[in-house]
Amino acid sequence: MLSGLLVCGRCGSRLHVSYKHGRKTYYSCGRHRRDPNHTRCPGMGAGPLDACVAQEVLRALEPAALALSLQALHDLEDERRRLDQQWQQRLQRARYEAERAERPCRPSGSSKRTTIASRRRNRRG
């Protein structure tokens, strides 16, 4: 996980990952391979260090994740409020249409004219 990011505390060289007994990961300094006059530096098992760094990374990300969750919650609340407002408007419109449909039919101006015209025709005929 941290290969190339860790630096040897003794010589300052970058640590690389090796596998001890082919299974356990191990951070080790390879300077003694490049420099024959350099004595071998101590290494360390990767498991506990990786776990510690992962825990710290998660702890550092926690406030950001919490902030994102709160923002998502606010966004959802805004969306719910907007949808509720739309449904209230639709409900109001449907009530208005229902009231309008229940009103007794009044003759409109054109039918009055038709009635007057037909009376005049009846008088002449």
Ligand SMILES: [Zn+2]
């Ligand atoms: Zn070293």
